Amino acid sequence: MQLLVFILVYPILWIVSILPYTLFYGVSNVMYFLVYHVVGYRKKVVLDNLKLTFPNKTENELKVIRANFFKHMCDMFMEMVKTMSLSKAAVKKRFNVVNIEELKAIEKEKSILLVCAHYANWEWNVSINNILDTKGYAVYQKIGNKYFDKWIKNVRSRWNTTPITQKDTVKTVIRNEKNGVRSVYGMVSDQSPQYSKAMYWNNFMGLNVPIHNGAEILARKLDLAVVFIKVSKVKRGYYNAEFIPITLAGKETEKNYITKEFLRLTEEQIREKPEYYLWTHKRWKHAGKTPKFNK
Template identity: 65%
Template sequence: MQLLAFVLIYPFLWIVSILPHRLFYGLSDIACFFIYRVFGYRRKVVQENLNLVFPDKSTDEIHRIEKEFYKHLCDMFLEMVKTMNLSKEDVAKKYHLVNPEVLLEIEKERSIIILCAHYANWEWNVSINNYVNSKGYAVYQKINNSYFDNFIRKTRARWNTTLITQAQTAKTVIQNFRNNVRATYGMVSDQSPQAHRAHYWTDFMGITVPIFNGGEALARKTGLATVFLKVSKVKRGHYKAEFTPISINSKETEEHEITNKFLRLTEEQIREKPEYYLWTHKRWKHRGKKPAAFADVS
């Protein structure tokens, strides 16, 4: 069944990936109409999240953000498909690195963990590895269909990126550290961990929730540098990315310092243009469930 699904779906995705700009985003508009207006995909979740984190915004403003979000969501999904036929030259025109010299300077001395959020187009973040000299890794969610998963891995390899699952991350980072392999790791770090497995709770967008801090733990253990990646949507199909160093030698930081800086930078990014954040994700589902053991942790 997995092979059949791949054989049936792949040709359609390939055709979509080569559509010219006008037709490509016209298809996105059609998809948005059905996903937002007809099927109402996760609209209750989106509305709940927006009202939760923006209590001072008017109903009209919340509605505007919601509509713009769904338009962007469909753009981004199709842009993921377009990756199938994007060359290094093509993606460089669509995803502009403002200050790659930040990474190039740091990697002379140590490996780097790049922390980013589910914001703008995080799928094209892997193209950053076209600019660095170290070995590039990206942490990703494995696809259940093994044929599509293998295809995605091969596609990202064109951009000098090796995909690793969350379960493989710690082993890979520590092994490379011990073998003196210089590497750059990309992690989307704003996801919601399972409440019973969380090691840290703090405020995110003004609401106390469990926080994923695996990137910080690995960086502090190995002394890697951490860098925040801010991606901005310039216009349809075009983004710019800018790096902000969080720590150069993470062993010298205090516990939670890296995670807290990442959260504050992410919040700043979201408040600037909230329509480009992933509001369909149930990021605040564990609010109000902070265990007593974390009562004094902030």
Template identity: 65%
Template sequence: MQRLVFVLVFPLLWLISRLPHKLFYGFSDVVYFIVYRIVGYRKKVVRTNLRLAFPDKPEKELKDIEKKFYRHLCDTFLEMVKTMKLSKEEVEKRYAVQNIEVLQEVEQRKMVLLVCSHYANWEWNVSINNYVTSKGYAVYQKISNKYFDRWVKKVRARWNTVLLTQKQAVATVVKNYRNGDLGVFGMVSDQSPQKHRARYWTEFMGTTVPVINGAETMARKMDLAVLFLKVSKVRRGYYKAEFIPITTSGSDTAENEITDKFLRLAEQQIHEKPEYYLWTHRRWKHRNSVPEKFKNPPK
């Protein structure tokens, strides 16, 4: 069944990837109408999340953010499909990497954890490997359909980025550390961890939730550098990325310092243009089951 679904869907994805950009984004408008107006994909989740994150905003403004978000969501998914055909020159034009010297200076001395959130276009982050002087890795979530998983890995590895699951990433970081090998590990770090595995709960967009602190754990134990990747949407189909240092010496940071800095940077990004965050993600689903010791965390 998995193979049948892939065989039926893949030709459409191939065709979409080859559409000229004007038709491509016109098709995205059609997908938006279906996803938002007809299907109403995760509307309840999006509205709940927006009200939690922006309790003081009027309903009219939240509705405007919601509509813009769904348009952007459709663009983002299709832009991942478009990656199948994007040349190196075209992705450099549409995903402008700024202050690359910040990353290159650090990666010559230490392994780097490049953390980001589900904001703007995280799919094209893998193109940063075009500028990396050491080896580039990207952590991804495995897809249950093995054929689509294989396809997504192939698409995301277009620019020689090595794709790793979370478990593989930890093992690879440890191996590189022991062997003295350098590398840049890109990871999206704003997911909601499984509640029973959460070791740290704190405020994110005004609500106490469990947070992933795997990057911090590795950085503090192995003295790694951590940079925040801030991606902004310039206009439709065009993005810019900049590197913001969180620490160049993980072992010199206090407990939760790296995680807290990442969260504040992610929040700042969301407040600037909230329509470009992934609001369909159930990021705040554990908000009503905060352990007693984590209630009222310091800001």
């Protein structure tokens, strides 16, 4: 069944990926109409999340943000599909890295954890490896359909990136450090961990929630550099990426410093342009449920 679904869907994705941009974003407009106005996919979840995190905004203001978010979400999905056929020259034009020399200087000294949020176009972050000298990895969550999982890995590998699952991340980083293989590891770090496995809680967007701190644990244990990538949407289909160092020596940081800085930078980014954050995730579902050991 998985193979049948892939065989039916893959040709459609390929055709969409090679459409001229006018038609390409026209498809995105149609998708937005269907997803938002016809199906109503997670509209309530998005509005509830916005109400929690922007309590001072009116409902009309929040609904405008919601509508703009869904437009961007459809663009984001389409741009992920576009990656199938996007050339290195095209992605360089559309995903502009404003201070790559800063990252290049750090990679000469040690391995880097490149952390980001589900904001703007995080999928095109992997294209950064085209202009780096060290080996690049992209941490991702394995997809249930093994054929689509292989497709995602192949798409990301086109840009000099080695995809690794969350499960394999720790052993890959430790092995590379042990063997002296300097690398850059891209991680999307704003997901909500399982409640039973949440060992660290902090304030995010005004609410006390469980926080993933795996990047910090790795950085402090192996003395890695941690750099935040801030991606801004300039206009439809065009982005700027800026590198903001959190630490150049993870082992020398105080406990929770790296995670707190990541949260601060992510929150600043969201508050600037909230419509570009991934509001469909139930990011705040455990808000206020801090376990006794964390109080």
